[in-house]
Amino acid sequence: MSAPTSAGPAGAGSTGAGPTGTGPTGTGPTGVWADVVGQEAAVAQFRRAASPEGSLAQAWLITGPPGSGRSTAARAFAATLQCETGEGCGHCHACRTVLAGTHPDVTAVATDKLSISKEEVRSLVLTAQRSPATGAHRVIIIEDADRMSAGTFNVLLKSIEEPPPHTVWMLCAPSAEDLAPTIRSRCRVVTLAIPRPSDVAELLVRRDGADPDLAERAALAAQGHIGLALRYATQPGALEAREESARTLLGLRSSGQAVLAAGTLVERANAEAAATADDVAAKEKERFLRSAGIEDGKVPPSLRSQMRQLEDDAKRRRTRLVRDVLDRYLLDAHSVLRDVLVLQLDTGAELVNPGVREEIVHAAEGGDPQVTLALLDAVQRARTRIAGNVPPLLATEALLARIAVRAG
Numbered sequence: 103m104s105a106p107t108s109a110g111p112a113g114a115g116s117t118g119a120g121p122t123g124t125g126p127t128g129t130g131p132t133g134v135w136a137d138v139v140g141q142e143a144a145v146a147q148f149r150r151a152a153s154p155e156g157s158l159a160q161a162w163l164i165t166g167p168p169g170s171g172r173s174t175a176a177r178a179f180a181a182t183l184q185c186e187t188g189e190g191c192g193h194c195h196a197c198r199t200v201l202a203g204t205h206p207d208v209t210a211v212a213t214d215k216l217s218i219s220k221e222e223v224r225s226l227v228l229t230a231q232r233s234p235a236t237g238a239h240r241v242i243i244i245e246d247a248d249r250m251s252a253g254t255f256n257v258l259l260k261s262i263e264e265p266p267p268h269t270v271w272m273l274c275a276p277s278a279e280d281l282a283p284t285i286r287s288r289c290r291v292v293t294l295a296i297p298r299p300s301d302v303a304e305l306l307v308r309r310d311g312a313d314p315d316l317a318e319r320a321a322l323a324a325q326g327h328i329g330l331a332l333r334y335a336t337q338p339g340a341l342e343a344r345e346e347s348a349r350t351l352l353g354l355r356s357s358g359q360a361v362l363a364a365g366t367l368v369e370r371a372n373a374e375a376a377a378t379a380d381d382v383a384a385k386e387k388e389r390f391l392r393s394a395g396i397e398d399g400k401v402p403p404s405l406r407s408q409m410r411q412l413e414d415d416a417k418r419r420r421t422r423l424v425r426d427v428l429d430r431y432l433l434d435a436h437s438v439l440r441d442v443l444v445l446q447l448d449t450g451a452e453l454v455n456p457g458v459r460e461e462i463v464h465a466a467e468g469g470d471p472q473v474t475l476a477l478l479d480a481v482q483r484a485r486t487r488i489a490g491n492v493p494p495l496l497a498t499e500a501l502l503a504r505i506a507v508r509a510g
């Protein structure tokens with residue numbers, strides 16, 4: 103049996119895409135592709151390109167909404183290119199090491215910082231120049247290619263324009279528009295779909311051993327975001343907390359309540375972000391001290407600026423994370439109002455939040471679909487404001503106050 107499921111690179115977000123070992127249970131893709139769920143068209147495209155008859159482009163851009171499995175797809179593609187059978191069998195040494203993040207010819211970078219630095223990209227460009235050590239290709243995966251500045255794109259451009267013969271670049275981003283046109287135009291673009299809840303639920307049961315009932319609720323609530331679904335299905339209380347927030351949202355009746363609720367929400371986002379960010383920051387610091395051979399924690403003057411850079415990075419990462427977490431909460435709120443609208447318009451669509459059906463029914467009966475529509479708009483506006491630089495608490499308070507008085 104294939105046991106090694108190393109955590110992969112730090113900050114990758116999920117529990118790491120482990121080798122699929124036992125193979126498929128359904129009729130879907132097999133081998134390294136088994137965990138790329140609900141992406142039949144994209145998988146066929148990758149497989150064709152990797153086959154001896156296919157034409158392998160040297161720069162790929164994999165796009166798709168957050169949580170749709172961009173980096174999982176990139177790794178599966180990389181594994182297929184290195185696979186000893188050429189199929190992405192999932193069992194050979196090459197397949198297993200690529201998926202575990204330890205293959206010498208596959209480099210993957212993920213960032214949870216606000217941006218990928220020029221220096222990081224320069225070092226990738228250097229790596230791209232080297233011939234593969236054991237495999238047929240040298241593969242470089244950039245998981246958050248949208249987090250590059252225009253200047254950084256330029257560093258990358260040369261290598262993407264004229265890559266060495268064995269090198270394959272794989273860039274991942276939410277959409278093609280997130281990349282500089284000069285880069286985009288040189289990549290073959292593959293667009294992932296939002297995976298169906300049933301596919302996500304099946305994955306959680308098969309790969310992560312989740313309870314089927316819970317997996318189904320989690321997949322529905324996560325609306326196609328695989329990482330989030332996994333969280334709901336495996337982290338005790340995560341789904342309940344979400345349903346509790348939905349109840350609070352629907353129960354708001356005054357601006358006073360709204361202000362309180364906004365405070366709680368932002369506090370929770372801060373706590374959730376801190377739990378992740380502080381852990382990463384501590385590990386980074388430890389690694390830095392160790393690599394500099396410092397044992398007593400006293401950083402010599404020559405290394406202080408590097409240390410400060412590390413701390414600044416950590417701070418930026420945390421800021422970003424708070425906004426990301428809060429954005430997720432607002433998406434949750436959006437899904438609750440969307441459920442209300444579904445009932446008001448009697449569209450027959452499935453509820454995203456079946457756990458709070460009673461409250462949603464109640465809100466739908468007492469409300470006007472026009473107002474619900476306006477509130478849905480207000481949520482999107484709040485998300486935009488927070489992504490811009492409006493203080494999160496201010497934007498959240500304003501939004502919840504409108505929802506409380508049903509003034510779209």
Ligand SMILES: [Zn+2]
Pocket residue numbers: 185186187188189190191192193194195196197198
């Ligand atoms: Zn293989």
